[in-house]
Amino acid sequence: MMRRSIRPICCGYSNRCDFLMTDFIYAPPDAAPVILHEDHELVFVDKPAGLLSVPGKGAHMADCLIARLRGVFPEILLVHRLDLDTSGVMVFARTPHAQRHLGLQFEKRQTRKTYIARVAGQVQARSGHVDLPLTVDWPNRPRQMVCHDTGRSAQTDWALMRHEDTGSRLRLMPVTGRSHQLRVHMLAIGHPILGDPLYACGAARAYPRLMLHAKELRLRHPDGGRGVTISAPVPF
Template identity: 75%
Template sequence: MTPPNTSFTYAPPDTPLDILHEDHELLLVNKPAGLLSVPGKGEHLADCLIARLQAAFPEVLLVHRLDMDTSGVMVFARTPHAQRHLGLQFEKRHTKKAYVARVWGEVAEASGHIDLPLIVDWPNRPLQHVNHETGKPAQTDWRRLRVEDGTTRMRLFPKTGRSHQLRVHMREIGHPILGDPFYATGPARDFPRLMLHAESLKLRHPDGGIGMTFRAKVPF
């Protein structure tokens, strides 16, 4: 999703595709930060990861998305069967995802669980916010990795897949993700990119069901 302000200029990185794995059903890619997963509205937002992939793999089909500002592992399908199979895995929460984030402040606890329902903030969309009456369930487990000069490196495990879930959940516990143009303020926002990376994705292969885990090195 693109930031909801008129001063935003979309300048996606001009980097080669980083293919993590390819076979007859799957294509795993390390998405760079700053690149849309799918096209936005308007020709100026046409450049995106799936369009770049389809130039090399015309049959590629969308399964899920990462926010424009988030980097890391994404899976695409190469057949309609694989798209259905993977879509059900995401829907039934059979996939396992792990993210690495740098957040503002020094997190005191070693680990924790966040259970805060989320819904779109309609007057300010695409922003999301916590709403205990109408929000959809959203849960995140987290583990502190290390404290770094007044910030904390964390590993995040989303149990649900709500839009902006990790970004809102971190802000709500008082530790916004560094460089977040939506939810961080002040010095926490003054970083060259959103410090959020989809580090690993575990899924079952659509052909045979074997469990596979794919990883992309954290770039920050």
């Protein structure tokens, strides 16, 4: 049987949403980053929605989380990223050793990340597993899409927390860490994340922000290997 690529479709009439990246205006929040934990090797931060993790293209997108942190921690080094629209726990390294140590943990899938999401519709199952490979949707980038031919393996575990008036609240546990993975996987099972400007449309998009938050991050400390778990309160 022929396998094919599946672009994320936000409505039943077109494979293009009416949102265009040319409409985007970068207006990051003014609030200072909230430091959740710091020590001689690591800094954990609660990234706000709307702020880039690293600089974008052009001077108008230079303001970002790592740039703000360098005002306090000049030596800080990048380990991983969160999408512009996603809030929650990020970890940064303060030494090259810590950066290498954490980089290997992320590469070998030894970290554990838990996200909270509000999604459209009443999810019926109590839990599930999504195993759909992803690749960039070049004609519509930065969107990603499911592609069984050229996509990279992407897996997400999820659990229903409760039903809400506007949808359902889920706990998402990504096994892999592909770009837009949680957003495309939720759309693929018929429940786009509320407020998503790329993959939701209509009433599901009419929210002030993407309803996706990196709630908790578990990893091994680069100094001695002890387990560390840091969480950030859910803002929605």
